[in-house]
Amino acid sequence: MKKSVDEILLEFNNKIKLSEFLKQYIELTPRGNSFVACCPFHKEKTPSFSVSDDKGLFYCFGCGVGGNAITFVSKYKNLSFKDSLSLIASNIGISIDLKNHNKNIDLQNKKFELLNFANDIFKSYLLRNSSALDYLKKRFINEKIIEKFSIGYCPSFEFNLKDELLKNGFSDQDIDESGLVIKSKKKNNIFSRFNDRITFPIYDFADRIVGFGGRTISNSKIKYINSPENFLYKKSHNLYGLKQNIEEIKNEKEIIIVEGYLDVISLYANKIQTVVATLGTTFSEKQILKTWSYTNNPIICFDGDEAGLRAMHSVALKILSYLKPGKSVKFMILPDNMDPDNFVVLNGKKSFNEIKKKSINLSDFIWQKLIESEKNFTPEYSALLDEKIKQISGKINDSNVSNEYLKFLRNKKNNYLWENRKYSKNTENVLKKLESKDNKNISKYTNEFLLMSYLVFEPVITNDFIEEIDKIKFENKELNNQKDLIVNKIISSDQKLKFSDFLKFLDTKFTGLFEKLSVIKNNHFKNLEISQKNEFLKNIISNLRIPKLLHERELIKNKIIEKPEENELKRLIKQHERITSEINFIKKREI
Known part of the structure; x- marks a missing residue:
């Protein structure tokens, strides 16, 4: 496809840092966020020639010469504009079309003008629509954020966007090609693509509107839609939020990559302002290279x-072919099936940053995916791992990085197999016992068996917790029935239950249970002090409360997602935070 000069320059800056390109001609020295050199266009001893990769521009403070890559090549090599442009284009493997350049620019500018005009219309209608404003308010999107992201609203069917655009001098062809209107096949009428939707303008890397995203505020089955791909808008060529967050990204040298525009905006509202969105679950070469121009390790948080x-796994494999020394990605895994928007609303910036600190390196993420489907330590499995490791390292075009991945993954494999084979050998007898008919469930339901053992052998301690124990529901239904019978026996006894009577009761009701619980007592708490036994029991009870807490939290999360009134929303968020804190506290302890 033929490209204009502007498009060639934009693609050049996305693929190649200006400083890297100029190093073949002059010696550059890093200084802050830019590079300096002695100017090649006049004699000087102190460097006054500055290069900015962010802007794709150079400037000499001594002689005043400045410009882009084309300007530099033209002056340095004394080439014509056409030859300079050809040289730049050849560096990124694209063709040029100078003959029709001016004509294409005029057509392109008219299309940009149309999209800007449409965005102004959408912004004006947002201020008149209380439903759209209420929706944004419930998502904590205030006036400043609305203005920052140029959020708008496209009215429903009675509004004729095409007529509005025609009245203001835009042609039928430009309007149809913009993707803003759709022609109904059945009724042959024209309607707006983003009817009754909140609109989010999408900018290219030159900060020009190239399309829109739309979020329904009615009962449409399709929540989100984007402009169709066309002459201006190509989803894989843009990063939503880069325009708004660029300064913070430069300052922090950090980029967090999410899926959607509301993820970007919600995180921005919570003071996390280094975020961009791919507007989907893919990550293109252009997007990868663009993020690498700002940071060596962008963080993917789908x-x-x-x-x-699954999408992050696909991205991990795709990125391998583009890896260079010092360039990689990290993966931030959110819990409980949550998206970045929901997570930060429920848990806040601090919790989000804590998970960000635990982001997984690409190499470790790849390794985890390699072994997650298999728990097999045979020679055949070892050979299969070797084959997969070769395939993965073979995807990497850079030979140095490829060799390092091969060594890293093989070392991981050797350590993994050694540790697991050693573990298997040391625990072979234990596993055989656990797999026997009587004991096969003990390992899976450790806390439940421990509590049962306490009920039988530590009645004095458990008596203080008997009401709480009565409310606990075991995952093991058979064991839960046994627990309920034992608790009822204890509660219904008028006087302190004699151990001999209790033992007789167990033998009558549950054959072999006493022996099983006796082994658990001897292995876990027989030799503990009274205070230690008390603390241990509290931990067991807490651990057994987790399923109920998770269920309660899920119910609250669903209520929050429904966007209730502001006071109710705040109450639910506090309740969700309290339960989450309790769950996290319990999970940090070990039995």
């Missing part, structure tokens, strides 16, 4: 559900 995790 949704925490199965689809999001």
Whole structure:
């Protein structure tokens, strides 16, 4: 496809840092966020020639010469504009079309003008629509954020966007090609693509509107839609939020990559302002290279559900071919099937940053995916791992990085197999016992068996917790029935239950249970002090409360997602935070 000069320059700056390109001609020295050199266009001893990779420009403070890559080549090599442009284009493997350049620029500018005009219309209608404003308010999107992201609203069917655009001098062809209107096949009428939707303008890397995203505020089955791909808008060529967050990204040298525009805006509202969105679950070469121009390790944070995790795995494999020394990515895994928007609303900036600190390196993420489907330590499995490791390292075009991945993954494999084979050998007898008919469930339901053992052998201690124990529901239904019978026996006894009577009761009701619980007592708490036994029991009870807490939290999360009134929303968020804190506290302890 033929490209204009502007498009060639934009693609050049996305693929190659200006400083890297100029190093073949002059010696550059890093200084802050830029580079300096002695100017090649006049004699000087002190460097006054400055290069900015962010802007794709150079400037000499001594002689006043400045410009882009084309300007430099033209002056340095004494080439014509056409030859300079050809040289730049050849560096990124694209063709040029100078003959029709001016004509294409005029057509292109008219299309940009149309999209800007449409955005002004959408912004004006947002201020008149209380439903759209209420929706944004419930998502904590205030007036400043609305203005920052130029958020708008496209009215419903009675509004004729095409007529509005025609009245202001835009042609039928430009309007149809913009993707803003759709022609109904059945009724042959024209309607706006973003009817009754909140609109989010999408900017290219030159900060020009190239399309829109739309979020329904009605009962449409399709929540989100984007402009169709066309002459201006190509989803894989843009990063939503880069325009708004560029300064913070430069300052922090950090980029967090999410899926959607509301993820970007919600995180921005919570003072996390280094975020961009791919507007989907893919990550193109252009997007990868653009993020690497700002940071060596962008962080990918897609949704925490199965689809999001699969997408991150696909991205991990795709990125391998583009890896260079010092350039990689990290993966931030959100819990409980949450997306960045929901997570930060429920848990806040601090919790988000804590998970960000635990982001997984690409190499470790790849390794985890390699072994997650298999728990097999045979020679055949070892050979299979070797084959997969070769395939993965073979995807990396850079030979140095490829060799390092091969060594890293093989070392991981050797350590993994050694540790697991050693573990298997040391625990072989234990596993055989656990797999026997009587004991096969003990390992899976450790806390439940421990509590049962306490009920039988530590009646004095458990008596203080008997009401709480009575409310606990075991995952093991058979064991839960046994627990209920034992608790009822204890509660219904008028006087202190004699151990001999209790033992007789157990033998009558549950054959072999006493022996099983006796082994658990001897292995876990027989030799503990009274105070230690008390603390241990509290931990067991807390651990057994987790399923109920998770269920309660899920119910609250669903209520929050429904966007209730502001006071109710705040109450639910506090309740969710309290339960989450309790769950996290319990999970940090070990039995």
